[in-house]
Each structure stands twice: as C-alpha cells, then as structure tokens.
Amino acid sequence: MNAAKLMRDGLWDNNVVFAQLLAMCPAMAVTTSATNGLGMGLATTAVLIVSNILVASIRHAVSAQVRIPVFVVLIATLVTIIDLVLNAWLHELYKVLGLFIALIVVNCAILGRAEAFAVRNTVAASAIDGLAMGLGFTCALTVIGLIREILGSATVFAQASALLGSHFAFLEMKIGAWNGALLMILPPGGFAVLGFLLAGKRAWELKHRQTARASESHCSVPGPASA
Amino acid sequence: MGTDQSAGFSLDALRERLAYQPLLLGGVALVAGTALTLANNATRAPIAAAEAHDTQMTLAQVLPAGSTDNDLLKDVLELPGPAAGSTRRIHIARKAGVVTGAVFNVSERGYAGEIRLLMAVDPAGRVLGVRVLKHTETPGLGDKIEIARNPWITSFNGHSLGDPAAEQWAVRKDGGIYDSFAGATITPRAVVKAVKGGLDYFAAHRNEILGAQP
Numbered sequence: 001m002n003a004a005k006l007m008r009d010g011l012w013d014n015n016v017v018f019a020q021l022l023a024m025c026p027a028m029a030v031t032t033s034a035t036n037g038l039g040m041g042l043a044t045t046a047v048l049i050v051s052n053i054l055v056a057s058i059r060h061a062v063s064a065q066v067r068i069p070v071f072v073v074l075i076a077t078l079v080t081i082i083d084l085v086l087n088a089w090l091h092e093l094y095k096v097l098g099l100f101i102a103l104i105v106v107n108c109a110i111l112g113r114a115e116a117f118a119v120r121n122t123v124a125a126s127a128i129d130g131l132a133m134g135l136g137f138t139c140a141l142t143v144i145g146l147i148r149e150i151l152g153s154a155t156v157f158a159q160a161s162a163l164l165g166s167h168f169a170f171l172e173m174k175i176g177a178w179n180g181a182l183l184m185i186l187p188p189g190g191f192a193v194l195g196f197l198l199a200g201k202r203a204w205e206l207k208h209r210q211t212a213r214a215s216e217s218h219c220s221v222p223g224p225a226s227a
Numbered sequence: 228m229g230t231d232q233s234a235g236f237s238l239d240a241l242r243e244r245l246a247y248q249p250l251l252l253g254g255v256a257l258v259a260g261t262a263l264t265l266a267n268n269a270t271r272a273p274i275a276a277a278e279a280h281d282t283q284m285t286l287a288q289v290l291p292a293g294s295t296d297n298d299l300l301k302d303v304l305e306l307p308g309p310a311a312g313s314t315r316r317i318h319i320a321r322k323a324g325v326v327t328g329a330v331f332n333v334s335e336r337g338y339a340g341e342i343r344l345l346m347a348v349d350p351a352g353r354v355l356g357v358r359v360l361k362h363t364e365t366p367g368l369g370d371k372i373e374i375a376r377n378p379w380i381t382s383f384n385g386h387s388l389g390d391p392a393a394e395q396w397a398v399r400k401d402g403g404i405y406d407s408f409a410g411a412t413i414t415p416r417a418v419v420k421a422v423k424g425g426l427d428y429f430a431a432h433r434n435e436i437l438g439a440q441p
Contacts, residue, residue, distance in 0.1 A: 032366060060238050061238060061242075061251070062251065063242040063243075063247060063248060063251065065248055066248045066251055069252060069255075070251065070252065070255050073255050073256060073259050074259065076259075077259040077262055077263055080263060080266070081262060081263065081266040084266050084270040084274070085266065085270060087270065087274050087277065088269075088273035088274045088277065089270075089273060091274075091277035091280075091281075095281075153366075153367060179367070180367070182365075182366075182367045182368065185366045185367055186366075
C-alpha cells in the first residue's frame with residue numbers, strides 16, 4: 001500500500017461520498033453552506049485519523065467475534081472526548097461545529113474504514129487512509145455546500161470567519177442582490193446537487209476510461225462497462 | 228514487523244478461548260469509562276465558565292447598555308412556570324439595588340418546532356428586548372426572526388400589554404401591528420404569541436418579581 005495510492009483512493013477513486021455513497025445523512029444535513037461542509041469535514045477527518053490509528057494498533061488483540069462492539073465503543077468514546085475538549089477550550093469553534101460533532105458517532109464512514117481498512121493494515125497505512133478518506137469527505141462536503149450556498153442563498157463561504165478565524169473573512173462573499181432559490185437550501189436541493197455531481201463524476205470517468213482504452217486498444221476487447 | 232508477528236502469534240491461541248471475549252469487552256469498556264471520566268472532570272469547569280459567559284452575552288443583548296450593575300447569573304428568582312409543575316428562572320437586573328428589569332425565557336411552537344426566546348421586561352411591563360435563542364424554522368424564510376438576519380425582532384422594544392391594544396398584539400395578517408415575512412406567517416405569529424405570553428406572565432407575577440431580594 002503506497003501513500004499516493006491511498007490518497008488517490010480517498011480523494012477520488014473510492015471517495016466516501018461520491019464513490020462509496022456512505023455518510024449520506026451528515027452529507028445532506030449540514031451542506032447548506034460551504035462553511036458548514038468544511039467544518040463537518042474537518043471534524044470528521046480528525047476523528048477518522050485517530051480512530052483508524054486506534055483500531056489498527058489494537059487489531060491483533062481484538063477477536064473477530066466482538067470487533068464491532070469494541071470499535072463502536074472506541075469511536076463513541078473518542079467523539080465524546082473531542083466534543084468535551086472543543087466545548088471547554090475552543091468554545092467559539094464549538095458553537096459552530098457543536099451540532100455536527102455528535103453526528104460523527106453515527107457516521108458510518110468511520111466504522112466503515114475501521115472494518116474495511118484499519119483492522120487489516122498497519123498503523124501508518126491506517127493513519128494515511130484516515131487522512132485521505134477524511135480529506136475526500138471534506139472536499140465532497142465543501143463542494144456540495146458551496147454549490148447549494150451559491151444557488152440557494154447567493155453567498156460564498158458565509159460565516160467562514162466564525163469557523164476559521166478572522167483571517168479568512170476574505171472568503172465571505174455575497175453575489176449580487178439576488179437572494180437565491182430556497183429549494184437548494186432545503187433537503188431536495190441537497191439530493192439534486194449530489195445527483196448531478198455523481199452523474200458528472202461518472203461521465204468524466206467513463207470518458208476518461210474510453211480514451212485510456214483507445215490508446216492501448218490492441219490488448220482489450222470492448223466489453224460491458226463493469227464496475 | 229518481527230514483534231508485530233510474534234504478538235499476533237501468541238494472541239492467536241488466546242483469542243479463540245471463550246473467556247477472552249467478555250474480558251476484552253470488559254477491558255475496553257473500562258478503558259473507555261476511565262477516559263470519559265478523566266475528560267469530563269478536566270473539562271467541567273472550563274465548559275461551565277464558557278456557558279456562563281455565553282449566557283452573560285445573551286443577557287447583555289436584551290438589556291439596554293448600562294441598565295444593570297449586578298451579576299444577573301446569580302440574581303435568580305424561581306417562580307412556577309406557565310405549565311403545571313414547571314419552574315421558570317427569572318434573572319433580575321438591578322442598578323444601585325433598584326430593579327431595572329426581569330429577564331426570562333419564553334417559548335412557543337413555531338412552524339418546524341419549538342422557538343425559544345429570551346426577553347427582558349422593565350418594571351413598568353414594557354419590553355426591553357427580545358432575542359431568539361434557538362429555533363428550527365425554515366432557512367431563508369422563518370429565520371428572519373434572528374437579529375443577525377433581520378431587525379424585525381426589535382419591533383417589540385418599548386411595547387407593553389396596553390400598547391398596542393390587546394387585539395393588535397398579532398401579525399398584520401391577523402389584524403395586528405407586527406409584520407409577517409413573505410411566505411412565513413406561522414413563525415412571526417408564534418413569536419408574537421410568545422412575547423405576549425411573557426408580558427402576561429410578568430403582569431401576573433409583577434409583585435413577586437419586583438419584591439425579590441438579591
């Protein structure tokens with residue numbers, strides 16, 4: 001497992017949202033703005049990295065029969081501690097992210113990576129996998145949030161300075177006098193944006209695969225588009 | 228990797244024993260419980276301080292600047308709430324020992340759930356300020372009750388039970404004086420009802436509130 005392959009997997013090939021279609025609940029619920037998506041993504045990334053490291057480091061001691069309860073307890077404990085620590089010492093950030101942090105416990109992507117990767121790989125590889133999957137999730141949520149925000153409320157990164165600090169106030173923009181189409185902020189908008197993005201990714205990959213195949217076509221037989 | 232493998236090897240036989248599973252689960256629960264206890268103890272005081280600071284900030288928003296010189300967080304009167312068996316915490320604002328206002332929570336069912344408000348009333352029963360603490364109204368429509376999005380919530384300032392008249396304590400659509408937002412009538416209607424309810428409550432308990440000792 002090399003790091004570049006892991007990163008590529010997490011960010012694109014096996015992206016949590018756009019390929020695995022996991023964690024749909026947080027992905028739909030919080031992406032009403034790019035800032036919210038970014039915040040949820042970063043919090044999830046932190047939990048993913050630490051939970052992957054923990055699971056990988058105890059993988060020899062955990063027997064297959066009880067691994068799920070063990071992982072669930074570990075992840076829930078981890079998220080609760082992060083919640084408490086943020087609330088105590090990073091209270092301003094907590095007021096922005098607080099709602100999302102409790103949601104991370106039920107994010108199936110975390111348990112999914114523990115089961116699918118960390119339990120059978122080294123600590124280092126698992127840490128990289130957690131980082132890659134987390135960044136992929138962050139990018140996906142930020143993109144969905146950005147599109148919904150632009151179409152729905154005609155702003156860009158509204159309230160980014162509350163999340164990232166006042167240095168990032170320049171990210172905040174208001175587009176014109178238009179107030180946006182409310183539908184995009186409501187749940188249907190989330191599903192519509194996700195659907196179009198998924199279709200776009202599929203189309204791009206299909207086109208990419210065809211051109212790649214055409215350039216080395218002598219060894220391949222045109223077959224049904226599997227995968 | 229050598230140590231990794233030998234650890235795996237000696238654990239292989241152990242892992243298959245029946246007693247290993249409950250011991251493992253117990254061990255994990257013990258570690259998790261200890262970690263949570265430590266984290267809870269370490270963060271309790273800072274969290275309480277941060278939340279007290281938050282409350283202070285909100286209290287300062289509904290009261291005019293300079294109208295109080297006491298610690299509102301500690302100057303609390305507990306009265307029976309509007310629902311049977313409930314209690315309502317009233318923060319008393321004082322300046323030089325004289326009561327200048329009473330601050331308390333009111334809530335009402337809005338379009339998508341409960342709307343919680345904090346309101347301040349002066350001794351004569353006039354609204355000093357109202358702010359939304361928590362709501363789940365539709366983004367873009369009902370959320371105009373937030374001061375950050377619209378100054379609408381300040382339209383209650385200075386109003387009391389007789390001013391406007393009782394039948395005008397309603398949104399314009401219902402014959403009252405308060406604006407309702409295009410596409411969202413239920414939300415402002417609920418807020419108006421909640422504020423009116425708060426004033427009624429203050430009127431009913433005025434003597435207890437004004438007579439409260441610090």
